[in-house]
Every structure is written in structure tokens, then in C-alpha cells.
Amino acid sequence: MEQLIFWGSCLTVLTIFFGFLWLKTLEDLPPGPWGLPIVGYLPWIDPKEPQQTLARLAATYGRIFSLKMGSLFTVVLTDPALIREALAKDVFSDRADLFLTHGIMDGNGIVAANGPKWKEQRRFLSAFLKSAGMLKVGIKRDVMQNRILSGVNEACKMLADGNEKKPINALKVLIHTMGNVLNELLFGITYAVDDPQWRYLQELAIEGVKLIGVAGPLNFLPFLRFFPPYRNSIKYILEGKKKTHEEYKAISQRQDEGARSEKTEESLLSIFKKEMRSGKSENFNEEQMYHILADMFGAGVETSLTTLRWFLLFMAAYPKIQDEVYQELLSVMNDREDPLLNDFAQTPFTEACIAETQRIRPVVPLGIPHGTRHDTELGGYRIPQGAMILIPQFVLHTNPCAWDRPHSFDPNRFIDKNTGKMIRSHDHFMPFQCGKRVCLGDEMARMLLFLFGAGILRKFRVSLTEEYENDDDLQEMLKGENGITWAPKDHDLLFSRR
Numbered sequence: 106m107e108q109l110i111f112w113g114s115c116l117t118v119l120t121i122f123f124g125f126l127w128l129k130t131l132e133d134l135p136p137g138p139w140g141l142p143i144v145g146y147l148p149w150i151d152p153k154e155p156q157q158t159l160a161r162l163a164a165t166y167g168r169i170f171s172l173k174m175g176s177l178f179t180v181v182l183t184d185p186a187l188i189r190e191a192l193a194k195d196v197f198s199d200r201a202d203l204f205l206t207h208g209i210m211d212g213n214g215i216v217a218a219n220g221p222k223w224k225e226q227r228r229f230l231s232a233f234l235k236s237a238g239m240l241k242v243g244i245k246r247d248v249m250q251n252r253i254l255s256g257v258n259e260a261c262k263m264l265a266d267g268n269e270k271k272p273i274n275a276l277k278v279l280i281h282t283m284g285n286v287l288n289e290l291l292f293g294i295t296y297a298v299d300d301p302q303w304r305y306l307q308e309l310a311i312e313g314v315k316l317i318g319v320a321g322p323l324n325f326l327p328f329l330r331f332f333p334p335y336r337n338s339i340k341y342i343l344e345g346k347k348k349t350h351e352e353y354k355a356i357s358q359r360q361d362e363g364a365r366s367e368k369t370e371e372s373l374l375s376i377f378k379k380e381m382r383s384g385k386s387e388n389f390n391e392e393q394m395y396h397i398l399a400d401m402f403g404a405g406v407e408t409s410l411t412t413l414r415w416f417l418l419f420m421a422a423y424p425k426i427q428d429e430v431y432q433e434l435l436s437v438m439n440d441r442e443d444p445l446l447n448d449f450a451q452t453p454f455t456e457a458c459i460a461e462t463q464r465i466r467p468v469v470p471l472g473i474p475h476g477t478r479h480d481t482e483l484g485g486y487r488i489p490q491g492a493m494i495l496i497p498q499f500v501l502h503t504n505p506c507a508w509d510r511p512h513s514f515d516p517n518r519f520i521d522k523n524t525g526k527m528i529r530s531h532d533h534f535m536p537f538q539c540g541k542r543v544c545l546g547d548e549m550a551r552m553l554l555f556l557f558g559a560g561i562l563r564k565f566r567v568s569l570t571e572e573y574e575n576d577d578d579l580q581e582m583l584k585g586e587n588g589i590t591w592a593p594k595d596h597d598l599l600f601s602r603r
């Protein structure tokens with residue numbers, strides 16, 4: 106009996122001691138909800154609409170809070186000033202240790218890279234995009250404009266070829282045409298619409314992004330990859346990565362064997378290879394080249410394409426707003442059917458509709474996570490090294506203190522009532538994030554969205570099919586679906602020639 110009391114007392118003292126030590130580790134961390142061992146807060150995160158879970162937590166905990174995603178300590182920032190302060194610093198510029206970035210991409214490419222390698226590759230890509238015409242002014246900008254317009258024209262031709270009473274899934278048209286704008290930029294080639302290899306790459310882009318989400322359990326509990334249904338998803342993603350790299354290798358070999366043109370010489374592939382041959386840096390190697398090309402294609406096409414699909418969907422859902430856009434385009438373009446980048450400054454309502462689409466349906470509603478390089482401090486709290494930093498765009502974009510009726514589609518909120526001009530900067534609007542790692546292609550994204558959006562609406566009236574005449578069905582469809590991006594559910598639209 107005495108022995109039992111002795112061991113019982115020892116156990117109690119040890120429990121209190123270790124409990125105290127554990128509580129000490131939580132001291133000064135941002136507040137937040139408790140979770141369970143191993144899985145953390147994951148069981149409470151709505152897998153279909155994780156952005157809604159974070160919005161609810163933000164309403165309770167405010168501008169900065171923390172939670173465990175699996176065993177990964179996560180800090181969520183919902184205050185624009187804190188976000189700007191953090192993302193301007195080197196210490197917040199890494200990527201968090203997710204299965205997607207570290208397990209599958211192994212820190213290669215640009216999106217998953219960290220430290221000096223990331224800095225070097227970012228500098229190289231930024232210079233490349235500028236030389237390719239991603240500029241606010243200058244002659245080179247026309248090169249980019251023409252490149253995009255050839256995609257817009259092909260898209261409009263494909264939409265016009267359809268019977269205007271027959272609904273069209275715009276995804277198929279846009280992924281081919283917008284994808285080819287990026288193919289030309291990255292490889293100097295475009296694919297024919299029925300090229301089987303291109304069809305496979307498109308399918309991969311459409312299906313692959315559905316399989317793993319930023320807040321998905323696989324990112325935090327990598328052992329799940331051995332169990333169904335995750336096993337099949339990972340198999341598909343890894344197989345896709347391998348086949349994509351094989352296709353890039355084949356393109357590269359064809360060009361080495363003489364299949365060259367002015368366009369291939371100016372492509373990212375060609376410029377990367379020159380850098381590789383110069384031997385200046387070990388980060389310019391073949392493996393990294395395939396990752397960079399895949400990253401640029403994924404980051405450029407998936408985001409812009411999904412935003413454009415949301416835009417067309419909202420235009421179809423709100424025909425009066427669409428008519429206002431059409432009238433504005435007509436007043437600036439008159440008989441000219443192809444939009445130009447210079448029209449952008451004179452079409453504030455069109456620009457406002459694109460911005461409102463990005464506000465209400467940010468394609469990355471939880472943002473692209475960052476990670477901390479070493480222990481640091483933010484907003485008066487301690488942030489440990491290796492923490493994941495989430496910038497939930499959806500929470501910022503729908504904060505009721507910053508936006509009137511945040512869940513209504515209302516482009517006029519971006520129009521200055523006195524001047525009629527577009528309000529370009531808004532504290533709580535960050536579709537491209539900000540700071541050191543801000544989207545590298547933000548200017549090109551604006552060009553793509555305007556030229557494709559205005560080009561299509563100048564030529565076509567876009568409408569919903571009968572399927573969505575009932576408002577409940579429409580609202581259900583507008584909830585979209587979450588993967589790497591938040592995309593509209595599969596749908597068809599009617600395109601009638603103006």
C-alpha cells in the first residue's frame with residue numbers, strides 16, 4: 106500500500122512538472138483553439154469549405170491566432186497591417202513544411218523553394234517575365250499583349266464555333282487557349298487542340314489540383330499516403346509529375362536537335378538552359394528546370410483560368426452587371442472587337458468586376474502558406490521557427506468591418522463615388538498576397554484577366570443554362586469546390602454572339 110502511495114505521488118509530481126514545462130512552451134504564443142494529439146485541430150476543419158472554419162475562428166480570436174494542423178504549429182493572420190509587417194520580412198519568407206511542398210516537390214522549383222535558392226530563382230524568373238513583356242509600360246508590353254490576344258482570339262473562335270443554343274463548358278476552351286499562352290512563353294511552342302499529350306497535361310492540371318488542398322489532412326499527416334483514398338491521389342500526382350517532366354524533356358531534346366524558332370529561343374526553357382550551361386550556379390540544373398517550368402505553368406494557368414471562370418459565371422449570374430460591362434467596353438472600343446491593354450485604364454467598371462470576382466472568390470482562399478525561418482515575434486506574440494503562417498484571403502475579403510454586405514457580388518464597392526475611378530488598393534484586398542514573396546506574375550495575371558474577360562464579353566453575351574434558373578441551385582453551384590484552388594463546380598454556359 107505504502108509503495109502504491111509512493112509511486113502514485115511520484116507520478117503526480119512528474120505529471121505536474123512536465124505539465125508545467127509544457128504550459129511554459131505555450132507561453133506568449135498567439136491564442137487559439139485546443140486540438141487533439143497528432144491530428145491537432147484538423148477534425149474541426151470543414152474539408153469542403155475550410156475558409157468558413159477559419160472565418161469562424163477569426164470572429165472569436167481576431168487579428169492573430171494559432172492552432173495545430175496535425176503537429177504543425179500554425180499562425181493565422183487576419184489583420185492587413187500585421188500581414189504586411191510579417192510578409193515584408195525575410196524571416197516570414199520561407200514555405201511551411203507541407204507534404205505538398207517538401208514531400209512531393211522536395212523544395213524544388215520556385216513555389217516550394219526556400220532560402221538562397223528561392224531568392225536566386227525568383228530574381229531570375231522576375232527578370233525573365235519583364236524581358237517577356239510583363240511590364241506596366243513600354244514596347245515589350247505589346248509583345249505580351251499580342252501573345253495573349255492570340256489566345257483570346259482562338260478562345261472566341263472556339264466559342265463562336267459552338268451552336269449558341271448549345272451550352273459550352275468554358276473550362277475546356279480556356280484551359281487550351283490560356284494554357285497555350287503560357288506554353289509559348291515557357292517553351293516557345295503551342296499545342297493543337299487535339300494533341301493527345303496536351304490533353305493529358307490539361308487533364309492533369311484539372312484533376313491534379315482537386316486532389317490535395319492547403320488544409321487537407323495529407324499535407325499534415327503524410328502517413329495517410331499509404332492508405333486509401335489518399336494512396337490513389339498520391340499515385341496520380343507522382344505519376345503526373347513524372348510524365349510532365351518527361352514531356353518537358355522531350356520538348357527540350359527536340360529543340361536541341363534543331364526544332365528552333367525565334368519563339369523557342371526567347372522561351373524560359375531556352376533561357377534557363379543557357380544559364381545552366383554557363384555553370385554559374387548549381388541551382389540551374391535539369392531537375393530544377395523541370396520543376397520551374399511546371400511551377401510557372403501551374404501558378405500561371407490554374408489561378409488565372411479559375412478566376413476567369415468565376416468572372417464569367419458571375420457575369421452570367423448578374424446579367425444587368427454584364428450589360429453595364431458591355432456598354433462600357435463598347436463606349437471605349439467602338440467597332441474594334443479586340444481589347445487592348447490601353448483600354449484598361451478607361452474601363453473602371455470592367456476592372457471593378459474582375460476585382461470583385463477576386464474578392465468574393467479568391468482562388469486561394471487560405472492563401473499560399475508561408476513558414477518562419479527562425480524564432481521571431483509578431484504582434485506581441487512569440488512565433489517559433491518552422492511555424493506555418495496562413496493568410497486566409499477569404500477572411501480578409503469578407504471581413505464585415507471592412508466590407509459592406511461582404512457576401513454580395515457588388516463591383517461598385519471598387520468604384521470611387523466622386524471620381525468614378527477604380528479603387529485599386531484596399532487594405533483588406535490581397536488576391537496576390539504581398540511583401541517579399543508576392544505573386545511573381547501579378548501584372549501578367551491582370552493582363553490575362555482583362556484581355557480574356559473583355560475580349561469574350563465584347564463578342565458574346567454569356568448566360569446561365571436552365572439548370573440554374575432556380576436561385577437555390579445557383580447559390581449551391583456558386584459555393585464551388587476546394588482543392589489547391591477554390592474553383593467553380595463543373596458547369597456549362599451559353600455564349601451568344603453580340
Ligand code: HEM
Nearest residue numbers: 215216404405408409412473537538542543544545546550
Ligand atoms: C489571377 C491570377 C493569379 C493569382 C490570384 C495569383 C496568386 C498568387 C499568390 C496568392 C501567390 C503566393 C504569394 C506568397 O506566397 O506570398 C502567388 C505566387 C506565385 N505566382 Fe501567382 N497568381 C496569379 C497568376 C500568376 C501568373 C500569371 C504567374 C506567372 C506567369 C504567377 C506566378 C507565380 C509564382 C511563380 C509564384 C511563386 C512566388 C514565390 O514563391 O516566390 N502567378 N500567386
